[in-house]
Amino acid sequence: MPPRLRPTRLEYVVDGVRLRAQLSAAALEASGDVAQRKAALDILKAALFRGRMIAKERLENGAGGIETARLLSGVTDEVITALWDFTTVHIFRARNPTEGERLALMAVGGYGRGTLAPYSDIDLLFVRPYKQTAHAESVIEYMLYALWDLGFKVGHASRTIDECVKLAREDFTIRTSILEARRLAGDETLAAELVRRYQAEVVKGTGAEFVAAKLKERDDRHARAGASRYMVEPNVKEGKGGLRDLNTLFWIAQYLHPGEPIEKVMQLEMFGQREVRIFIRAFDFLWAVRSHLHFTTGRPEERLTFDLQPEIARRMGYGDRGDAPAVERFMRRYFLFAKEVGSLTRVFAAKLEADRVKSAPRGISRLLPSRRPKRKPLAEPGFHEVSGRLDVDGAETFERDPVNLLRLFKLADERNLDLHPDAFTLATRAAGLITSAVRRDPAAAKVFLATLTQGRDPQRTLALMTEAGVLGRYMPEFGRIVAQMQFNMYHSYTVDEHTLRAVGVIAEIAAGRFAEDHPLSTLVMPLIDDREALFLAMLLHDTGKGGVGGQEKAGARAARQACERLGLERSKIELVAWLVEHHLVMSDYAQKRDISDPRTVSDFAAIVQTPERLRLLLVLTVADIRAVGPGVWNGWKGQLMRELYGATEAVFRGGRGSDTAAALKRYHENAAYDARVRVARADPASEAWADAMEDAYFSAFTEAEVLAHAGLSRRAAQAGGAAAEGKVRADRNAAEVVVAATDRPRLFVDLAAAITGAGANVVGARVFTSRSGQALDVFNVQDVTGQPYGAADPRALVRLTQALEAAARGEAAPREPRRGADQARTAAFSITPTVMLDNDASETSTVVEASGRDRPGLLAALARAISDAGLSILSAHIDGYGERAVDAFYVVGPDGGKLTDGRKRHALKAALEAALVADDDGAPARPRANLQRARASVAR
Incomplete structure (x- = not known):
């Protein structure tokens, strides 16, 4: 855990001395075991309730998340240790305990770390010297039943030290939980012996396998919770960029530095003061969100769902500001922290692997003596390759020429290299070197446009640039939508994540990988003359969200500004701005209008005006819809797009725009005539029916x-x-x-x-x-x-x-x-x-x-x-x-x-x-579960 922000005075919340005195008085005054137990539980419930309510009040008055989590853990400590004393002194007292009756109570897992959410489970380990005795069994049973009656959800185990060591070697979950074990009550020698043997017999020499296991566990968890850290209903605990990711970093750091103070654990070579500050700030914010979630719902809720987001935003002090609602401001803050956590995780994991702490199969080379990685200089000054990663010679590479901040990502993409963690960290720290002069530098524009339009994997490269803070600095229009959330159930991702996914879809279409899903788009893509305009329009299409005059107009202004800064010719600037301003037009006409009505196609063709714009708009629209979220795109929408494209293309082939109605009529008449002929030949009985259809x-x-x-x-x-x-x-x-x-x-x-x-x-x-x-x-x-x-x-x-x-x-x-x-x-x-x-x-x-x-x-x-x-x-x-x-x-x-x-x-x-x-029977309207509705085209 990072260092505490300020000490918590538990005596003002739960006075342990007074609590034990109350329990002792209850034990003496009550007659019989049942009465004693009831009196003790009433006292403990009152103390627990008081402690939680004080923690809640402090949280709502601005206390930090770490402070709240530690306060709740401290309150729980006092209640559990008081219960222990009551149990071992008044209920099952062993005045002269034998060796077999020794028993230690330890907190493990998250509770062992000294942080607790309001309704979290508590994990306890009862440590015995050897086999279970009747006395130990009675103490454990009494404690557990009492804790359950107090409302705790308890994960517990009763083991000897030998059992703990054996199971920790076999099971990484148990190994991780004991890593954070701390004594609550009972035999100090027994608890200390467990920690000593754990470090000597489990931790020592196993750093690489632990790191590999934790990172694999993280990847599996991300796959279950949602692969993107920008899902708009994030899981604060288990999701990508959430608390568990930070816990993973801490577990690994703690495992590699056993027995050292917390402050020393966090001062790793890969983490400078800036990274440690980010770690603490992110931990504090996420713990505050999680605590508010628990207090608001009265249950261990970890998912920040739409119905909870406005309330959590209010509780955390966010208000409306201009056109930005409080909930969107709060969620943007959340996603910015998720982005920071992602950067920390990436640097941490990559550094471990680069330093060969993380075990990685190396084929036959694993049998050879390890050698120091060799640096392979590249033709580009300031860059070199080391162990299959792209690195820079030092901070001076960026200071000498800030355009190298863009070249770093372009080279990594061209050579299919991962970034060395040192290079990524230096780029993050040097992002401020990108000034207005760099943004207007033709060399920078050339590098950036090549990365965007000709890269092997532009989505991944742009995502890395965003994570490092480089893309937002170079393209401020995009920077304004980083981590921006739209508070609705239609979009599954933040605005920047949606945009980068859409860029990726265009790249996939260009590579022919969506030929089955988007046959028309795949055929159209080779006919597009200006791919640069297409990719730029996709990157900038949502930059007008929340802007003056509406998204489309504001986006067009932002696109013109960005393209002028890039030094593009006027015709291309206007094409990009037009695409941004009209990027919703094709989906609106296809899904909300009757394509068989000549006026629909006529109006759409009048807006589009040229076949090139039609082709660009088709690909842009397909990518935009597909990137909204899982399940939004389907074959039905594809069919609608094909119909509108085909009808409009027929108009352009037919000649002047004023002849749209006539061209469309010919288009339908020719298709219908051919179809009727084929139907009559295939089934004469259907001829009359086909003739009667429009x-x-x-x-x-x-x-x-x-x-x-x-x-x-x-x-x-x-x-x-x-x-x-x-x-x-x-x-x-x-x-x-x-x-x-x-x-x-x-x-x-x-x-x-x-x-x-x-x-x-x-x-x-x-x-x-x-x-x-x-x-x-x-x-x-x-x-x-x-x-x-x-x-x-x-x-x-x-x-x-x-x-x-x-x-x-x-x-x-x-x-x-x-x-x-x-x-x-x-x-x-x-x-x-x-x-x-x-x-x-x-x-x-x-x-x-x-x-x-x-x-x-x-x-x-x-x-x-x-x-x-x-x-x-x-x-x-x-x-x-x-x-x-x-x-x-x-x-x-x-x-x-x-x-x-x-x-x-x-x-x-x-x-x-x-x-x-109102619904059909007069009751308040109930929403539909699947809200991805496509257009219905009904022509009578």
Whole structure:
């Protein structure tokens, strides 16, 4: 543990002398064992409660995390040792203990370290000289039952010293727990002998294997808790960049310096005063967060979930500042500390490996005598290679030419070398050498752009630059978003982590590694003329978050500023700024608008203007969505992007922008004609059905799907007017359910309600109506866990298709109990329902966009409000961003025209707003578990 910030006066919290006196008086006054035990427990509970409440009050008044953890540990020490004295003096007193009755009580694990969270487990070790005696067994049993009654969760063991040594050699968990053992009560000689033998027989000569085991344990833990330290709901204890990472560093340092004072343990060669200060500050902050979490929830909660973040921010004294909410300011502080912890961990582990303390297989070389690593000078002055790592000759390398701070990372990437910990540390300390003059240096720009656009692994290289503080210094626009969090459930990572992952996705697409997931993007990438603009736009696309004038405008200003500083030509600067300002446009049009409507493609083409911009925007959009978080990208969204890209590309091939409508019409007509011919040849019985379907239908489905739909429609005609079938589509991460039925008013409403009643979530839908009055509705649905509906239980998918057939015939669908997500998590977000009506977005329809808190049944509720207003839904487009749903509908009135009457528009808006804030049965809206909703394209 790092040195204490200031001593804690425990006598003001729990007076041990007075506590023991109270217990002795209770033992004398109470009659019988039961009464004695009850009186003792009441006294100890009161002392424990008082101690915890004082610790809580001090924490809320600004006490540090380490101080709080030590105070809680001290309070627990007093209670446990007082219980020990009561047990061994008044209950099972051995006036002249034999050798076999000797017993020592030791704190091990985190409790042994002298720090404790409010509701943490306590780990105790009862040390015996040899076999268990009746006296020792009675003392241990009485202590444990009393501690359980006091509310402690106790991890305990009763062992001899020989057993402790043997098990510590075999099990690294036990070895680590005894590493921090300290005596609480009992036989001092026994406790001291355990420590002596542990150091002599377990620790001595085993540093390398302990280091290797702890670092592997850390890697496995990171894999379980989430590989990124920038997950927006971090685990304070076990997550990457959390307390356990700092504990790992301390365990290793302590193991390599057994028996030395704590202050000496931390003064390692690899840790200077700056690193020690960072260690202490990070430890103090994380302990404060963890203690607040426990006190707030009343349980050992380690995960900083969305519903808890605002409260912890308030308790830690964070307030709103300008456009930055208190919760985002607090979480940014958290992630900055996580970043610092990552840097410490990296330097520490790499230094150990470089010094050959960490055991690493070296093939046949392990049999040869070890030699001092040789330095291999590189052609670039100031750099050399040592043991497969890139190092610098010293701090003067950066002082002589600060551009070398950028060259360091470029060379490491080019040569596929890891950075030597000394080089990384020196770069971190020298980041301040990057001044405005360096930022405008053409040589620096050349090195940086080559790293970004031509590097082997730009994501990893830029992440290292960020960790060292170099990227944020060189590109201040990016530096402003480092560790920035967006308080919503849509984004899984901080803004900078999301950005670097998006850069990595573009590099993967360029390398052809996503050919199956993104076939169109992979084909488009070789056609892009200006990759430099693409990578720069991706790096800068979110730099406007929280900026004046909105994210897009502020981001464009930041992009221009950065590109001008890099010395780029004006045309490239404007292209990068345009991409940044419009990086959300393609996803908005694809997921919120009807691509079969000529006005949609016409408006989008007017924004994009050139095929090069279209190609750039496609790749940028794909990378941006994919980097949002696990499960956000799926085949459904890919299909939407391909449709919009294909339709817009057809417009550009067709000629002038003013001919967009005509070009799009030709595009659909040609595709539909070819498809009808193929269907007629493959299945003459389907020819009439295909002729009756509108042209846009054939752009959405393959020939095999069209034939299947035709067959389903014939089956519906023979089965009372409705038929449905479903199958799991792993490529879309959803189940596809197709319903064929005779069209009628409210058909879409009834089908959506049936899906909700079955406990499913609509993530995409397409609805078409033939000229003969036959409706074809295609829904993509998931279960509440975000998996394809019916994947885990195929019978559920069968029941859903049966319910949809009944709903299509007008029968009431049975409702299943809803299994929504944890309401508390989404309740943390303030979401204002909004409804917009737009008569300009379509030539023939009014576009209604409704946005509010996502929940099961929202689509059906909105569709019902529209139907009740006497309007017909021509198409619906479902989208979602975490806890917020954004649904758009193309509607027409009874006369087939747009909704222009002001009074009716106002009434529709009010009805939709009411639907957004309450569920179907009038209860408060419950959010949906899977909130990654894709657009539904419905064309009737």
